[in-house]
Amino acid sequence: MEQKVLPIKDSNVLTQVQRCLQEDFKAVVHNYTIFQVGKATLLRVSDILRLKRGRDCFDEQGNVQRNAFLHDQRTGKANHLYLKPVTGNLLAYQSWLQQANLVSPWLFPSLQHPEKHITEKNFIK
Template structure:
């Protein structure tokens, strides 16, 4: 995520754990948030190669279960009972879909899906609702 001089990289390259597919993430839209997080991280005197390290094992990242607990607690604090590990991904995808004038190809690419049908299903849309939009 960060260059050695502390600046945010333009892209991050990841492999999707579930599918094994490669994905390139564009980081510029969240650059300010990443820098704010980095400053907080340094103030806490934390040292790890992971963006979200385990508090018990800083040489490892937090687990999916721990991330779910964090999201669930955040949801409780906000009075949202459906906040989970995929909520931000789905919400972000739907927002891109509507803000891009329903460009399903763009969303499909961002989610690294292999078909438009898969992306429409993921967004909870069927063909009829898509045509109505």
């Protein structure tokens, strides 16, 4: 069965999704940040989950980069990402990663296996 994913066009639904991600899951900051990065960059989840901390989002001093560059996994198309709208989210997330002692090259590491990034199948558990 094919599933269609449609954009959220209703601001009330958007608010409900954000509230749910902030309150109802074990890895609150993890899932919420994935959602916020997706909303700001319009990337597919598969591309968001493949982001690397140093290469794509943070500089050597731990500051959020203004822009990132990557190639879309499915189409190979080049994407320039403007990260300024999610700077606060990414800094809060980075702090959460440090508190959780999750050391990984991936921006969104697996909570059970930090050497790997999480997959679409297990990121909202």
